[in-house]
Amino acid sequence: MQVDPRGQRFAAALTTLVLATALATGNPWVLGFQALVFAVAVAMGVRRSPYGLLFAFVVRPRLGPAASSEDARPPRFAQGVGLAFAALGLVGYLAGPEWLGIAATALALFAAFLSAAFGYCAGCETYLLGRRLLASGRTA
Amino acid sequence: MDLPGVVVLATTLLLATVAGLVWRRGLGRFRAPAPPRGRAVPTGGRWTVHRRESTPGEGEDMAGSDEDTAVGVLTAEDIGAALGERATLVQFSTAFCQPCRATRRILGEVADMVGGVAHVEVDAESRLDLVRRLDILRTPTVLVLDASGRVVRRAGGQPRKPDVIAAIGAAVS
Numbered sequence: 001m002q003v004d005p006r007g008q009r010f011a012a013a014l015t016t017l018v019l020a021t022a023l024a025t026g027n028p029w030v031l032g033f034q035a036l037v038f039a040v041a042v043a044m045g046v047r048r049s050p051y052g053l054l055f056a057f058v059v060r061p062r063l064g065p066a067a068s069s070e071d072a073r074p075p076r077f078a079q080g081v082g083l084a085f086a087a088l089g090l091v092g093y094l095a096g097p098e099w100l101g102i103a104a105t106a107l108a109l110f111a112a113f114l115s116a117a118f119g120y121c122a123g124c125e126t127y128l129l130g131r132r133l134l135a136s137g138r139t140a
Numbered sequence: 141m142d143l144p145g146v147v148v149l150a151t152t153l154l155l156a157t158v159a160g161l162v163w164r165r166g167l168g169r170f171r172a173p174a175p176p177r178g179r180a181v182p183t184g185g186r187w188t189v190h191r192r193e194s195t196p197g198e199g200e201d202m203a204g205s206d207e208d209t210a211v212g213v214l215t216a217e218d219i220g221a222a223l224g225e226r227a228t229l230v231q232f233s234t235a236f237c238q239p240c241r242a243t244r245r246i247l248g249e250v251a252d253m254v255g256g257v258a259h260v261e262v263d264a265e266s267r268l269d270l271v272r273r274l275d276i277l278r279t280p281t282v283l284v285l286d287a288s289g290r291v292v293r294r295a296g297g298q299p300r301k302p303d304v305i306a307a308i309g310a311a312v313s
Contacts, residue, residue: 005238023149026142070238102145106152113153118160125278127234128264128271135268 002069003046010059011041011051011075012116015082019109023102028093031086031105038083046075078115078122082108167297170284170307173212212291214283218270224251224258227311228285229304232264232271237279239298247282250304257308286311 015034022030041049047056060066085108092101114120216222219230229247233240244261251259264271264279274283277296284293284307293307 020149020153023145023152024141026145071235071241073235074238098144102148105145106148109149109152110156110159113156114160114163117157118164120160120163121238127237128232128279129277131265132268132271 001045001047001072003052003072003075004055004060004066005068005070006063006066007052007055007060008046008070008075009116009119010055011046011049012112014051014054015112016109016116019105019112022089023105023109026093026098026101028090028101031089031093031101034108035083035086035090038079038086041079042076042083046072046079049079074121077127078111081122081126082111085111168295168299168303169297170282170293170295170299170303170310173283173291173294214270214285214289214291216289219260219262221260222258223285223287223289224256226256226287227254227258227308228289229257229259229308230283230285231259231261232267232276232279232281232283233261234264234279240280243280243282243298246299246301246304250301250308254305254308284308284311 015037018030018034018037021027022034037050041052046052085104089101089104089108092098092104094101111120111122115122214223214228214230219228229251231240231243231247233244244259247259251257262270264276264281270276274281274291280296280298282295282299282304283291284304286292292311295303295307299307
């Protein structure tokens, strides 16, 4: 499946805003909302996530058709990583300790900001490293 | 407002900006490969650092045989395809890598344009042995081999076409 890279950038920008709000207010509901968005993107694909739909119906009609498309698997993988950090952050905010909530949200924000502002590809930079570590753990 | 959260927010955005600028600057830049690094090896219960010399033919710990497995040399057998007559562009890719497609197109075009240059794409996930041996951390990673298979240039991230051509220049000269 293919996705519009501009939609990914748009979703990353919204994610950055929501996570920044969660961090500034320390409100677990805001983080919970973002975790839900991540979960929908992982389960249904990034095009059917709330941000993906918003892009398709509101933003793209104003931008015109996509000049290029990209594989949907890398952004989906990145959403899964985001979900893991958001879930960890929720545990921190709701059950404590609070620093865990702050740290996990900050890490998710770090990655979302990098992909929104610089087009950073988290899957490219981390997936292989993860595979290497997993494989060495298994053989060691 | 949550004061520690606001402080962490400001710090995170600042660090991410610096990280992003550094990341973008190094993207797709060709460099001569780093010399073999010192490596921590446990001996007698203690961690000592063994500095390895780049003697050709010195065995790599991951590889089975002792011969022809120098860190910086790849054979046709290693990459599963014939080496180019003058140079070879070896691209490591994964499915979770969107710039790998653009990189494939760029390298393919260069290989078609410059005679004696082959483009070989390696699926990094199915070749973790090579990935470890060459210490590849990200995809796409592009290696430029000379006619004998020695790694002369290396770039992480999608390279620009003129840079690829310049790197080939370094391999054939």
